[in-house]
Amino acid sequence: MTTDPNAAPRARPRLHVVTGKGGTGKTTIASAIALALASEPSRVLIAEVEGRQGISQTFDVPPLGTDETRIMRLAGGGEIVGLSIDAKAALLEYLQMFYKLGRAGKLLEKFGAIDFATTIAPGVRDVLLIGKIYEANRRRRDGRHKGDAAPVYDGIVLDAPPTGRIGRFLSVNSEVADLARVGPIASQAGSITRLLESDQTVVHLVTLLEEMPVQETLDAIDELRAKSLRPGAILVNMVREPLLDDLALEQARAGRLHKASIRTQLADAGVRVTPELVDGLLDEARDHAQRIDLEREQLALLEATGLPIVQLPALAGGVDAGSVRELAALLMPLFVPSPVPPSVPPPVEVAVQA
Known part of the structure; x- marks a missing residue:
């Protein structure tokens, strides 16, 4: 607030x-x-x-x-x-x-x-x-x-x-x-x-x-x-709340998330890893980063009004x-x-x- x-x-x-x-x-x-x-x-x-x-x-x-x-x-x-x-x-x-x-x-x-x-x-x-x-x-x-x-x-x-x-x-x-x-x-x-x-x-x-x-x-x-x-x-x-921290969001935005690390984590979770799956996750991560950027831009516009702001989950x-x-x-x-x-x-x- x-x-x-x-x-x-x-x-x-x-x-x-x-x-x-x-x-x-x-x-x-x-x-x-x-x-x-x-x-x-x-x-x-x-x-x-x-x-x-x-x-x-x-x-x-x-x-x-x-x-x-x-x-x-x-x-x-x-x-x-x-x-x-x-x-x-x-x-x-x-x-x-x-x-x-x-x-x-x-x-x-x-x-x-x-x-x-x-x-x-x-x-x-x-x-x-x-x-x-x-x-x-x-x-x-x-x-x-x-x-x-x-x-x-x-x-x-x-x-x-x-x-x-x-x-x-x-x-x-x-x-x-x-x-x-x-x-x-x-x-x-x-x-x-x-x-x-x-x-x-x-x-x-x-x-x-x-x-x-x-x-x-x-x-x-x-x-x-x-x-x-x-x-x-x-x-x-x-x-x-963002699904990724700020560092991961920056990497996702720039397309620099580490594919090998993603494949390893998926395999450790018992997921069958395919190139299509990894590429799809990278696309979703980039879209998520862009959505967070948009939300932060919109919040800044609201803050500029000088009114009290309450964020509700x-x-x-x-x-x-x-x-x-x-x-x-x-x-x-x-x-x-x-x-x-x-x-x-x-x-x-x-x-x-x-």
Whole structure:
């Protein structure tokens, strides 16, 4: 992990937005962040907006709905609550909250107005999705949205859209506020924008050490900064250690690995040695060296952003609740202030409850 020791201290964020190019493991990392935060112990909400049910699959629980539902409770007292945000349900809730439409809202849904607003009207869907997160962030334990009572959630993790869309997704409320200058829509849009641009919110970027994901990450960082949004950490996923040391990599890169030594080691291992086998291994070693060179180049580009970087290993056994705990333990130094618990407490319950 790399950090700037001279950086001015900031308020600890409560809303962690997680984005990344498709295929980088964004949902897995978002789940690991939620688990790291909950181990403090804290009550953490993790929400998704793409309807893929990735969170329920990661935690191996039934599909999430539009109600906030407990999906894990830790032995140390922490708790994770899950939510799959649906734009249509959010709009009906919004109409009832601000306009008291009640049954009239159901009639709008029957005649297709809700579907129109959430699929056709530019930006409305994203405003509604983020609005649910905004409401959860404001809600207090006494049921109010203002006052001195503690928040319902100590932290919120949003499994957000990919890097190619994240800037517009998070800035759409400022655009709506400019269009609707008065009324509850403008007021809420302005409030959401202030939350997203404040120190309470950070955007973490998940990437692989490959050219396309890294370039999308760099582009997203520039876009976020241009929109007054705050990038958090770069989380490099699926990192594999080199199979050869630096000397062997240099030799492989130059085609100077010692064939006789390779033949001897293969024979000692009981492998039938052929010229084709040795030549094939030399080709693979050269390709491996070139891949390591590329990964180091990409890592240098990420380091140039000045953001904290955490490298997370590839999970040999695939993704399950246990492997997410492993990733959460590696993320704890970044997300949990000192003193850091020695490990993520095991779950005492992994079940969906109302």
